[in-house]
Amino acid sequence: MATAALARPGSRSDLPILLAxxxxxxxxxxxxxxxxxxxxxxxxxxxTTKAFVSLAxxxxxxxxxxxxxxxxxxxTLFSILLGYPIALHLxxxxxxxxxxxxxxxLLPFWTSILVKSFAFYVILGNQGIINQALRLAFGDAGTLxxxxxxxxxxxxxxxxxxxxxxFPVLASLLAQNPELRRAAQIMGAGPVRIFLRITLPLxxxxxxxxxxxxxxxxxxxxxxxxxxxGKSDIMMANxxxxxxxxxxxxxxxxxxxxxxxxxxxxxxxxxxxVRRDEGVA
Amino acid sequence: xxxSDEQLGLTxxxxxxRRAHSTFAACVYFFLLMPSLIVVPMSFGDKREIMFPPAxxxxxxxxxxxxxxxxxxxxxxxxxxxxxxxxxSLVVGFLAAYAxxxxxxxxxxxxxxxxxxxxxxxVIIVALGTxxxxxxxxxxxxTAALVVAxxxxxxxxxxxxxMAGLRHVDPNLERVAELMGASRMTVLRxxxxxxxxxxxxxxxxxxxxxxxxxxxxxxxxxxxLTQTLxxxxxxxxxxxxxxxxxxxxxxxxxxxxxxxxxxxxMQKPS
Numbered sequence: 001m002a003t004a005a006l007a008r009p010g011s012r013s014d015l016p017i018l019l020a021x022x023x024x025x026x027x028x029x030x031x032x033x034x035x036x037x038x039x040x041x042x043x044x045x046x047x048t049t050k051a052f053v054s055l056a057x058x059x060x061x062x063x064x065x066x067x068x069x070x071x072x073x074x075x076t077l078f079s080i081l082l083g084y085p086i087a088l089h090l091x092x093x094x095x096x097x098x099x100x101x102x103x104x105x106l107l108p109f110w111t112s113i114l115v116k117s118f119a120f121y122v123i124l125g126n127q128g129i130i131n132q133a134l135r136l137a138f139g140d141a142g143t144l145x146x147x148x149x150x151x152x153x154x155x156x157x158x159x160x161x162x163x164x165x166x167f168p169v170l171a172s173l174l175a176q177n178p179e180l181r182r183a184a185q186i187m188g189a190g191p192v193r194i195f196l197r198i199t200l201p202l203x204x205x206x207x208x209x210x211x212x213x214x215x216x217x218x219x220x221x222x223x224x225x226x227x228x229x230g231k232s233d234i235m236m237a238n239x240x241x242x243x244x245x246x247x248x249x250x251x252x253x254x255x256x257x258x259x260x261x262x263x264x265x266x267x268x269x270x271x272x273x274v275r276r277d278e279g280v281a
Numbered sequence: 282x283x284x285s286d287e288q289l290g291l292t293x294x295x296x297x298x299r300r301a302h303s304t305f306a307a308c309v310y311f312f313l314l315m316p317s318l319i320v321v322p323m324s325f326g327d328k329r330e331i332m333f334p335p336a337x338x339x340x341x342x343x344x345x346x347x348x349x350x351x352x353x354x355x356x357x358x359x360x361x362x363x364x365x366x367x368x369x370s371l372v373v374g375f376l377a378a379y380a381x382x383x384x385x386x387x388x389x390x391x392x393x394x395x396x397x398x399x400x401x402x403x404v405i406i407v408a409l410g411t412x413x414x415x416x417x418x419x420x421x422x423x424t425a426a427l428v429v430a431x432x433x434x435x436x437x438x439x440x441x442x443x444m445a446g447l448r449h450v451d452p453n454l455e456r457v458a459e460l461m462g463a464s465r466m467t468v469l470r471x472x473x474x475x476x477x478x479x480x481x482x483x484x485x486x487x488x489x490x491x492x493x494x495x496x497x498x499x500x501x502x503x504x505x506l507t508q509t510l511x512x513x514x515x516x517x518x519x520x521x522x523x524x525x526x527x528x529x530x531x532x533x534x535x536x537x538x539x540x541x542x543x544x545x546x547m548q549k550p551s
Contacts, residue, residue: 010334012384012386014380014384014465015380015384018379018380018384019375019376019377019380019392021372021373021376022373022374022376022377022396022436022440024438025369025373025396025429025432025433026399026436028424028429029411029429029430029432029433030398030399030407030433032410032414033407033409033410033411033413033414034402034406034410035410036409036410036413036414036417037406037409037410037413039410040413044380046350053315069492070295074313082309082312082320083306083309084307085302085309086306086309086310088302088306089302089303089306099545101310102545103541103542103545104310104313104314105313106541106544106545107313107314107317107537107541108313108316109333109541110490110537110538110540110541110544111316111317111533111534111537112494112496112511112514112537113494113513114494114496114511114514114518114526114530114533115316115317115320115529115530115534116316116535117518117523118316118514118518118526118527119315119316119317119319119320120316121329121334121518121522122319122323122333123315123316123319123333125331127331127332129319129333146388150353159312159313159316162313171407190298191292191293191294191295191298191299192294192298195298216401216403217362217403220403220404220405220406221402222404222405222497223496223497223515225399225412226515226519227518227519229514234440236405237403237405237497238403240406240409240501241405241501244409244412244501245501253409253436254409254413257405257409257410258407259369259405260403260406261402261403261406262405264401264402268401272478
């Protein structure tokens with residue numbers, strides 16, 4: 001990169017032409033909209049902080065905030081629990097096989113959230129696959145409520161989040177020196193001890209990065225709680241939608257968005273701090 | 282380089298650990314694949330019920346999707362929006378990626394972060410902001426509004442893909458062409474772009490698919506006339522689940538598989 005610039009001194013004059021379109025697009029359709037959110041959060045016919053004040057006192061908002069954190073944390077933990085073994089499994093495969101299996105991990109990432117919601121509707125519903133199987137085994141007592149409640153939301157979100165956990169964890173597992181494990185084994189350590197004392201601690205930066213990314217994504221989730229959750233699983237994004245479209249209260253909608261934005265910003269700052277500390281991109 | 286636990290000779294404990302671990306991994310792979318596996322047979326069911334496996338197989342759902350409903354209109358709308366935003370983000374993204382890979386300038390790290398910020402900020406916030414802004418301009422509900430909103434969302438993916446691609450194009454080739462008297466445009470057309478073809482193709486595919494599947498921005502910005510396919514699917518799942526969604530889902534799954542294979546192929550060289 002540096003050599004290219006050195007070889008063509010003065011060619012930096014191209015930069016404005018190269019960067020103008022992307023800057024225009026970002027400013028006009030990303031930064032200006034964000035400013036509109038900030039503006040409307042403190043504006044309702046005149047400047048006011050009443051939306052924030054009434055949100056702080058609103059039982060509904062406090063409950064939704066709690067639900068959002070509850071669901072985001074549960075979904076993140078569940079994704080780490082399912083994603084870590086996958087990353088470990090991938091890290092022990094020969095490169096060609098790993099590339100093939102990675103396609104399975106990438107597929108949920110590229111699959112429409114609506115396709116997945118529909119599929120989970122078929123899998124988890126009262127007439128769904130799991131309940132049909134349970135009824136076959138236990139009779140009518142075997143029906144479990146898996147849809148339109150917390151279970152449905154968390155399962156649906158974990159499916160979406162697993163790729164975001166697998167990739168950073170896989171990177172930190174592949175960066176480990178295999179000689180360490182070999183040395184431990186020669187010294188007589190069993191596989192469980194090797195995992196708990198070497199592999200797992202060394203991969204923690206990847207786990208933390210993946211976990212924080214999952215938290216950022218899940219706090220702002222909109223579709224999954226709306227389609228797979230029940231009334232008590234409404235999250236911040238759904239509340240924003242409700243105030244914007246149903247009650248046309250843009251002031252409150254924008255205030256919730258500002259709160260969500262600040263929470264995400266804290267998590268993203270933590271994430272970039274973790275990553276800088278590690279030096280793993 | 283590969284650990285080859287085999288070389289060490291596995292103890293029985295290690296064998297059990299491995300077996301347990303592989304079994305668990307297989308279960309999670311199955312969980313990841315399950316939604317895609319389920320929608321395909323579902324799509325050959327009939328209009329009556331949403332059951333797996335379907336009681337009798339037919340093509341009625343595809344017939345309904347292609348001929349007898351508004352599904353096709355929304356699909357065409359999505360296609361239009363996705364093609365336009367893929368084209369915009371490809372051009373805009375290429376210029377930005379070229380600047381970021383080939384030049385050094387102050388504030389480059391910051392710019393890099395700013396360019397990626399549309400994927401870090403929760404979409405719902407951008408959707409609300411765009412809705413408020415476009416309402417004040419009086420352009421919500423237009424196809425053009427959808428296209429630019431989607432472009433902002435897809436351009437970071439294009440930039441990342443093209444930056445990776447450009448790092449594999451030797452800048453010396455461009456320099457030689459220039460020394461031989463080719464103009465900047467000729468270098469671009471005859472050297473850079475042809476060498477970048479795989480990355481351009483992948484970037485366009487990603488942008489297309491992300492826009493085609495995008496639901497939150499479209500939910501806020503579109504109206505009944507400019508409704509996209511995901512918005513129609515969203516409201517259909519929310520109110521009464523139409524079995525036609527199985528057919529739509531199968532078509533979308535095939536698209537996803539293609540994108541997936543492309544992104545897997547893209548990861549190998551780097």
